[in-house]
Amino acid sequence: MLLLNRLKALLKTFALFINSLPRRHFFALILLLIFLLILLFIPGKKSGKKTIKRQLELPPISVSSDDYPVAEPIAAVKEVYGEVFPDFSGNREVQIEIKAGDTLSDIFQKEGLSAAQLQELLEVDKQYLRLGNLLPGQKVKLLISADSKLLALKVMIDLANTLTFTLKDDQYISLLETKKGEWRNSVFQGSVTGSFYLDAKEAGLSAGQIQQVSSVLQDKFDFNRQLRFGDSFHVLVAKQYIDGEYSEDSEVLAIMIKTRRQNYTAFLSEDGRYYGQDGLGLNKAYRRFPFNQKYRISSSFNPRRLHPITKRISPHNGTDFAAPIGTKIYSVGDGVVARAGYHPAAGNYIVIKHGRKYTTRFLHLSKIYVRQGQRVEMGHLIGRTGNTGRSTGAHLHYEFHVYDRPVNAMKVNLPLSKEVPKDQMKAFVQRRDLFLKEMGQEII
Ligand SMILES: [Zn+2]
Numbered sequence: 001m002l003l004l005n006r007l008k009a010l011l012k013t014f015a016l017f018i019n020s021l022p023r024r025h026f027f028a029l030i031l032l033l034i035f036l037l038i039l040l041f042i043p044g045k046k047s048g049k050k051t052i053k054r055q056l057e058l059p060p061i062s063v064s065s066d067d068y069p070v071a072e073p074i075a076a077v078k079e080v081y082g083e084v085f086p087d088f089s090g091n092r093e094v095q096i097e098i099k100a101g102d103t104l105s106d107i108f109q110k111e112g113l114s115a116a117q118l119q120e121l122l123e124v125d126k127q128y129l130r131l132g133n134l135l136p137g138q139k140v141k142l143l144i145s146a147d148s149k150l151l152a153l154k155v156m157i158d159l160a161n162t163l164t165f166t167l168k169d170d171q172y173i174s175l176l177e178t179k180k181g182e183w184r185n186s187v188f189q190g191s192v193t194g195s196f197y198l199d200a201k202e203a204g205l206s207a208g209q210i211q212q213v214s215s216v217l218q219d220k221f222d223f224n225r226q227l228r229f230g231d232s233f234h235v236l237v238a239k240q241y242i243d244g245e246y247s248e249d250s251e252v253l254a255i256m257i258k259t260r261r262q263n264y265t266a267f268l269s270e271d272g273r274y275y276g277q278d279g280l281g282l283n284k285a286y287r288r289f290p291f292n293q294k295y296r297i298s299s300s301f302n303p304r305r306l307h308p309i310t311k312r313i314s315p316h317n318g319t320d321f322a323a324p325i326g327t328k329i330y331s332v333g334d335g336v337v338a339r340a341g342y343h344p345a346a347g348n349y350i351v352i353k354h355g356r357k358y359t360t361r362f363l364h365l366s367k368i369y370v371r372q373g374q375r376v377e378m379g380h381l382i383g384r385t386g387n388t389g390r391s392t393g394a395h396l397h398y399e400f401h402v403y404d405r406p407v408n409a410m411k412v413n414l415p416l417s418k419e420v421p422k423d424q425m426k427a428f429v430q431r432r433d434l435f436l437k438e439m440g441q442e443i444i
Contacts, residue, residue: 090145090146090147091143091144091145091146091151092143092144093141093142093143093144094111094141094142094144095139095140095141096139096140096141096142097137097138097139097140098134098135098136098137098138098139098140099136100136102134102136103133103134104118104121104122104131104134105118107140107142108150111142111144111148112144112148113142113144113148113149113150114148117149117150119344119345120171120172121150121153121165121172122343122344122345123345123390124165124172124173124174125165125174125343125345126343126345126346126363127174127315127317127406128163128174128176129339129343129346129349129351129361130155130157130163131155131343132341132342132343132344132345132346132349133341133342133343134155138155138156138157138158139155139156140153140154140155140156141153141154141155142154149167150167151166151167152164152165152166152167153165158247159179159181159242159243159245159247160178160179160180160181160240160242160247160249161176161177161178161179162176162177163175163176163177164176164177171312178404179242179243181240181241181242181243181247182240182241183238183239183240183241184238184239184241185236185237185238185239185253185438186204186236186237186239187234187235187236187237187438187439187440188200188203188204188205188209188234188235188237189203189232189233189234189235189439190202190203190232190233191230191231191232191233192227192228192229192230192231192232192233193229194229196210196214196223196224196227196233197210199233200213200233200235203233203235205235205237206250208250208336208373209235209237209250209252211375212252212375213233213235213252213255215334215375215377216252216255216266216274216282216283217255217257217264217266217282219282220264220276220282221257221264226259227257227259228259228260230260231257231258231259231260232257232258233255233256233257233258234254234255234256234258234439234440234441235252235254235255235256236252236253236254236255236435236438236439237250237251237252237253238250238251238253251268251355251356252268253267253268253435254266254267254268254432254435254436254438254439255267255274256436256439256441263443263444265277265443266282267428267431267432267435268355269415269420269424269428269431270357270424270427270428270431271355271357271415271424272333272354272355272356272357272358272415273333273334273355273415275419275420275428277432277443279419279420279425279428279429280418280419281417281418281419281420283333283334283377283378284333284334284377284378284379285333285378285415285416285417285418286332286333286354286358286378286414286415286416287332287333287378287379287416288332288409288410288414288416289332290329290330290331290332290360290362290396290398291321291323291327291328291329291330291396292328292330293327295321295322295323295327295396296321296322297319297320297321297322297410298320298321298322298395299316299319299320299395300316300319300320300408300410301316301317301318301319301406301407301408301409301410301411302315302316303315303316303317303406315406317399317406318361318363318397318398318399318400318406318409319397319398319399319408319409319410320395320396320397320398321385321395321396321398322394322395323385323394323395323396324385324394325366325384325385325386325387325394326366326367326384326385326386327384327385327396328381328384329362329365329381329382329383329384329385329396330378330379330380330381330382331352331360331376331377331378331379331380331382332354332360332378333354333358333360333378334354334375334376334377334378335352335353335354335355335358335360335375335376336352336353336373336374336375336376337350337351337352337370337371337372337373337374337375337376337382338351338352338353338359338372339351339372340368340370340371340372341368341372342388342389343389344389344390345389345390346363346364346389346390346397347363347364347365347386347387347388347389347390347391348364348365348366348367348368348383348386348388348389349361349362349363349364349365349389350362350365350368350370350382350383352376352382356403357402357403358400358401358402359399359400359401359404360398360399360400360401360409361397361398361399361401362382362383362396362397362398362399363389363391363396363397363398363399364385364386364387364388364389364391364395364396364397365383365384365385365386365388365396366383366384366385366386366387366388367383367384367386368382368383369381369382369383369384370382370383400412
């Protein structure tokens with residue numbers, strides 16, 4: 001009570017003092033107070049921002065806060081950063097090896113990272129579609145600041161690919177590093193003793209490669225009925241090696257089946273399609289639209305599109321079709337399903353590889369009818385349109401990539417003709433003869 005009374009008295013005196021001040025002095029006092037407050041707060045904010053910026057430029061040296069000051073000689077740090085030292089205090093690096101069932105959302109929760117940051121990251125990942133379903137064995141690295149901000153995320157996708165997201169000026173920028181590795185050709189040959197599948201397996205071809213061989217020649221040749229004991233086969237396969245290790249990525253370059261009556265040949269052209277020795281197409285030609293009907297384009301391919309809210313450049317890598325939910329989607333060419341699944345931003349999606357050169361992608365689907373690794377032909381029903389993921393209405397987002405770069409699917413120069421175009425015939429013949437030489441074979 002006594003304390004309260006004293007405080008009251010003090011306040012009264014203070015009020016009297018303020019009241020007794022001339023007006024000008026009163027305002028000067030207020031201004032001084034405001035100035036002091038600004039001095040207190042502004043530099044604090046500024047230095048905070050600076051710290052984060054410097055942390056972003058971390059080269060790959062250890063940033064774990066426990067061992068940093070001891071382990072890194074100052075001179076070495078100076079060499080890397082110049083005179084400006086980064087502030088490592090509080091940053092932590094987390095390394096995770098993905099186990100079956102792990103999701104990025106679980107990892108974020110465990111590390112105390114916000115759902116908003118995860119959303120931003122997934123939005124950027126729409127161009128890669130890699131964070132939707134992480135695979136067992138993949139390694140993930142996170143760099144997290146003391147105030148639970150994700151500064152960087154690195155995913156080792158496979159032997160060849162590493163994907164990095166880095167926070168810069170409040171947004172995530174991404175980088176996909178792909179090791180080209182080395183493509184080496186091998187010849188697999190054998191003679192038929194019973195089933196082509198078993199003989200080809202015996203010769204060293206994988207199940208996928210054998211399937212590819214029979215699918216390429218299926219319109220010309222019946223492997224079950226037309227093969228006889230003693231017939232022979234030669235298959236040229238390109239295999240990718242990363243740092244000396246087989247990446248499981250391969251491509252059938254050339255096929256020759258020799259029967260008593262006739263030889264059957266197939267050669268992979270630069271355009272991802274197979275042609276006979278005379279340049280006649282063995283696969284169906286590509287088609288422009290993934291539908292059987294025409295639908296209005298609601299948003300075109302636009303690499304320089306400005307985001308309506310942030311006004312930042314956020315490319316539209318595909319063509320949007322205003323197709324009602326449930327519209328059937330067909331593969332535009334022969335290929336293999338590289339990935340299919342769910343992604344929080346892209347919704348249900350399908351990625352199809354058409355040889356090494358072309359890739360197509362279908363986003364926001366309601367239904368997926370294919371699975372990873374499945375071979376599809378042009379016109380194969382792969383799914384149905386929908387409105388899943390972050391989507392503003394029923395539509396199909398359709399992407400076409402050439403050597404992993406998105407291009408305008410409505411304008412890209414597609415191999416639409418049945419045989420090798422005249423202006424590419426010379427290159428095709430050169431390639432064909434090179435493959436034949438590698439197989440030790442000649443055209444009869
Ligand atoms: Zn779109």
